[in-house]
Amino acid sequence: MFKILEKKMLNPTICKMVVEAPRIAKAALPGQFLIVRADEPGERIPLTISDYDREKGTVTIVIQPIGASTRSMVNDFEAGDSFADVAGPLGNPSEFVKMSPEELAKQKVVFIAGGLGTAPVYPQAKWLHEHGVSVDVIIGARTKDLLIYEEEFKPVVDNLYMCTDDGSYGFKGVGTARLEALVAEGKTYTQAVAIGPMIMMKFSVLTCKKLNIPIWVSMNTLMVDGTGMCGACRLSVGGVTKFACVDGPEFDGYLVDFDEAMRRSAQYKAEEGLANGSK
Amino acid sequence: MAANRIPRVPVREQDPKVRAHNFEEVCYGYNKEEAMLEASRCLHCKNPRCVASCPVGVKIPDFIELVAAGDFAGAAAKIAEDSSLPAVCGRVCPQETQCEGSCVLGVKFEPVSIGKLERFVADWTFAQGEKAVEAPKCGGKKVAIIGSGPAGLACAYDLAKMGYDVTIFEALHKAGGVLEYGIPEFRLPKEKVLKRELQDVIAAGVKIETDVIIGRTVTIDTLMDQEGFEAVFVGTGAGLPKFMGIPGENFNGVFSANEFLTRNNLMKAFRDDYRTPIHAGQKVCVVGGGNVAMDAARTALRLGAETTIVYRRTEVELPARKEEVHHAKEEGIDFQMLTNPVEIMGDEKGWVRALKCVRMELGEPDESGRRSPVVIPGSEFEIPTETVIMALGTSPNPLIARTTPGVESNKRGCLVADEAGATTRPGVFAGGDAVTGAATVILAMGAGRKAAAAIDEYLKNK
Numbered sequence: 001m002f003k004i005l006e007k008k009m010l011n012p013t014i015c016k017m018v019v020e021a022p023r024i025a026k027a028a029l030p031g032q033f034l035i036v037r038a039d040e041p042g043e044r045i046p047l048t049i050s051d052y053d054r055e056k057g058t059v060t061i062v063i064q065p066i067g068a069s070t071r072s073m074v075n076d077f078e079a080g081d082s083f084a085d086v087a088g089p090l091g092n093p094s095e096f097v098k099m100s101p102e103e104l105a106k107q108k109v110v111f112i113a114g115g116l117g118t119a120p121v122y123p124q125a126k127w128l129h130e131h132g133v134s135v136d137v138i139i140g141a142r143t144k145d146l147l148i149y150e151e152e153f154k155p156v157v158d159n160l161y162m163c164t165d166d167g168s169y170g171f172k173g174v175g176t177a178r179l180e181a182l183v184a185e186g187k188t189y190t191q192a193v194a195i196g197p198m199i200m201m202k203f204s205v206l207t208c209k210k211l212n213i214p215i216w217v218s219m220n221t222l223m224v225d226g227t228g229m230c231g232a233c234r235l236s237v238g239g240v241t242k243f244a245c246v247d248g249p250e251f252d253g254y255l256v257d258f259d260e261a262m263r264r265s266a267q268y269k270a271e272e273g274l275a276n277g278s279k
Numbered sequence: 280m281a282a283n284r285i286p287r288v289p290v291r292e293q294d295p296k297v298r299a300h301n302f303e304e305v306c307y308g309y310n311k312e313e314a315m316l317e318a319s320r321c322l323h324c325k326n327p328r329c330v331a332s333c334p335v336g337v338k339i340p341d342f343i344e345l346v347a348a349g350d351f352a353g354a355a356a357k358i359a360e361d362s363s364l365p366a367v368c369g370r371v372c373p374q375e376t377q378c379e380g381s382c383v384l385g386v387k388f389e390p391v392s393i394g395k396l397e398r399f400v401a402d403w404t405f406a407q408g409e410k411a412v413e414a415p416k417c418g419g420k421k422v423a424i425i426g427s428g429p430a431g432l433a434c435a436y437d438l439a440k441m442g443y444d445v446t447i448f449e450a451l452h453k454a455g456g457v458l459e460y461g462i463p464e465f466r467l468p469k470e471k472v473l474k475r476e477l478q479d480v481i482a483a484g485v486k487i488e489t490d491v492i493i494g495r496t497v498t499i500d501t502l503m504d505q506e507g508f509e510a511v512f513v514g515t516g517a518g519l520p521k522f523m524g525i526p527g528e529n530f531n532g533v534f535s536a537n538e539f540l541t542r543n544n545l546m547k548a549f550r551d552d553y554r555t556p557i558h559a560g561q562k563v564c565v566v567g568g569g570n571v572a573m574d575a576a577r578t579a580l581r582l583g584a585e586t587t588i589v590y591r592r593t594e595v596e597l598p599a600r601k602e603e604v605h606h607a608k609e610e611g612i613d614f615q616m617l618t619n620p621v622e623i624m625g626d627e628k629g630w631v632r633a634l635k636c637v638r639m640e641l642g643e644p645d646e647s648g649r650r651s652p653v654v655i656p657g658s659e660f661e662i663p664t665e666t667v668i669m670a671l672g673t674s675p676n677p678l679i680a681r682t683t684p685g686v687e688s689n690k691r692g693c694l695v696a697d698e699a700g701a702t703t704r705p706g707v708f709a710g711g712d713a714v715t716g717a718a719t720v721i722l723a724m725g726a727g728r729k730a731a732a733a734i735d736e737y738l739k740n741k
Contacts, residue, residue, distance in 0.1 A: 023497055027496055043554050044546070085452040085489070085490050087496070088496065090492065227450055229519065229537050230520070231535040232534070232538045263628075264529065264531060268556040
C-alpha cells in the first residue's frame with residue numbers, strides 16, 4: 001500500500017497528491033511517469049511524476065478526473081488513505097538528463113505547458129535550473145481559475161509567462177501565441193518542450209516548426225501495464241510504430257503523428273462512457 | 280490387469296453452449312471414482328517414457344499408483360517432490376506433446392489422462408483445506424527472483440525449501456506472471472487455483488514484493504550491492520507483443536493479444552464491478568494459432584462477439600494445445616486456416632472495418648520442419664470485422680539486459696544462459712521464456728528448478 005500524505009485541489013478539478021513510495025522516489029528522474037492503481041476495481045492509470053523527494057521517500061502526482069478511475073482517485077481518496085499500487089518510475093528520463101555538462105551549458109529551453117501537463121514540466125524546469133540552464137516556462141489555460149503551479153515555478157525559472165485564452169490573467173491567447181510573441185521580441189531558444197493535451201502539443205509543434213525550434217513532446221497515451229507488454233500506447237513516430245511507455249514518453253515532436261495519436265486515445269470512449277455511468 | 284481394456288475416462292465439462300457466455304472453468308475435472316478408474320489404466324512401464332518427457336520429471340507412474348490405491352495425499356506428496364504448481368500444470372501443460380504424448384498406451388489405445396489426474400490430486404489437496412506446512416527454514420543467504428511467473432515461482436519454491444531467504448520482485452500489481460495476466464479464468468481460475476498455488480509458495484517462506492520493475496524501480500546492481508542479495512534469478516518471461524507490420528495496424532480496434540487478455544484477466548474487464556474498459560464489438564478476428572490466440576478468441580466470444588481465428592498454416596500445424604482447439608470449435612469459433620492477413624482496412628473515422636487476407640497453400644518444409652505457407656496468387660478477400668487481435672507470439676523485455684552490466688542477450692533479445700541457467704554475469708541466473716523466447720509454463724518451471732539447483736551450488740561455493 002502507498003500512503004497519501006498530502007492532498008490539495010490546485011483548481012476546481014485538478015488535484016495534487018504527495019504519496020509515500022520510497023523506491024520510486026529514489027529512482028525517479030524528470031520526464032518519467034508512474035502507474036497508479038487506486039484500489040482493487042480501479043484501472044492502472046499512467047501519471048507523469050510532478051516531483052519527488054528522495055529524502056522523504058515521496059513522489060508527487062497531479063490528477064485530473066477524466067474517466068471512472070481518475071474520478072474515484074480524486075473523489076474517494078484523502079490524505080491518510082492509501083493507494084493499492086504505485087509502480088515506476090517508468091519510461092525514459094528527459095533527454096536533458098542524458099546530456100553532458102558542455103551540451104547542457106549551450107541550452108536555452110522553453111517549456112510550453114497546458115492543463116494537467118503543467119505539473120510534469122516542474123521537475124524538468126527545476127532540474128535544469130539546478131544545473132544552471134536558462135529556462136523559460138509558458139503556462140496556458142482557458143481562464144485564470146484553471147492555471148496551476150504558478151508559485152511553484154517562480155523560484156526555478158528565468159521567466160514565467162502566464163497565458164489565458166480569455167485574457168483573465170497574463171497574456172491573452174494560447175501558449176503558442178505567447179511563444180511567437182517572445183521570439184518576435186528577440187528571444188532565442190535552442191529547445192522547446194511541450195507537455196499538455198495532445199491537441200496543444202500538436203499546435204506547439206506547428207509553431208516550433210515555423211520558428212525553427214526543435215521540440216520534444218511528452219505523449220500521454222493509453223496504457224495498461226506501462227512496461228512494454230500491452231502495446232496500447234503505440235504511436236507512429238517518423239512513420240515507425242513506437243511504444244510510448246518504453247520508447248518514450250518523450251519524442252521528437254516533428255516526427256509524431258498527432259492525428260493518429262488523438263484518435264487512438266479515444267479508443268475506449270464508448271466503453272468508458274458506460275463505466276462512468278454504471279460502474 | 281487389462282489396463283488397456285478400460286477406455287480413457289472422459290472428463291466432465293461445461294456445456295459448450297452455456298460456457299460460451301461465461302468465464303467459469305470449462306473442465307470440471309475427475310471425481311475420486313473417475314480418477315481411481317483412470318489411474319488403474321497405467322501400465323507402470325519399467326522405463327516410464329512419460330517421466331522422461333516431463334520437463335520437471337514428475338514421478339508419474341508413482342503418483343498414479345497412489346491415486347489408483349486411493350492415497351491422494353500420498354500422490355500429492357509424490358508430485359510435490361518435483362512440481363510446485365500441479366493444479367496449474369494439470370490444466371495448462373501441453374500433455375499431448377509431453378507425458379501423454381509418450382505414454383505407451385497411446386500407441387494402440389488412448390494414453391493415460393495424466394494431466395487430468397495431476398489436476399485431480401492438486402484439487403483434492405486444496406479441498407482438504409490448509410496444508411500443515413513445515414515452518415520455513417530461515418536465515419539463509421538472500422536470493423532475489425525477478426518475475427513471479429512459472430519460472431520464478433518454481434525457482435523460489437525450491438530455494439526456499441533449501442533454506443534460502445527468497446524475495447520475488449513482480450512488476451505488475453499481482454503475482455503469477457502469465458498465469459495471472461495471460462491465461463483466462465475459464466482455463467485457469469485465479470481465486471480457486473492460482474491463488475492457492477501462490478499461497479503454497481508463500482507458505483514455504485517466499486516473500487513477494489509487487490509493483491517493483493527491476494531495471495526501473497531498482498536495478499540488479501542495487502539489489503546485489505546495497506540490498507544484500509547474493510544471487511539473482513531472472514524469470515521475466517517474454518512479454519513484448521509482436522505485430523505483423525502490415526498497413527492499418529494502428530487503426531482503432533487493433534489490439535495485441537497481450538492487451539486484450541491483460542485487460543480481461545489481470546484487470547477483470549469482464550466483471551461489472553471492475554472499471555476496466557475492453558473493446559470486442561460484434562465481430563472479432565484473431566490472428567495466430569497458439570494457445571494465446573485460442574485464449575483471446577474464446578475471451579472475445581464470451582464477451583459476446585462472433586469470432587474468427589485466422590492462421591496461415593493448416594489445423595495440423597496449430598501450435599495450440601489440442602484440447603484448446605477442440606474446446607474453441609465446440610464453442611462455435613470459426614477457423615480460417617491457410618489464411619494470412621495482408622492489410623487492416625479502416626473506416627473514415629479510423630476504426631477497423633475489415634481484415635484483408637490472402638489464401639495460402641503449404642510449400643516445402645522450413646528449418647523448423649513445418650511446411651511453409653505460400654500465397655495463392657489472386658486470392659485476396661476481406662473479412663468484415665470490428666476488432667483485430669494480434670496473437671503472433673511475444674519476445675523478452677529488453678529492460679534487464681539493458682540495465683544490468685555483464686548480462687548479455689542474443690539478437691532475438693533472449694538472455695544468454697547455459698543449461699543450468701547461469702548468465703554471462705556471475706551470480707545472475709536466468710530461465711524460462713526470458714531465455715528461450717515464448718514457450719510453455721512447464722518448460723519455464725523446469726528452467727526455474729534447474730537454476731535453483733545451480734544457485735544453491737554457486738552460493739555453497741561462494
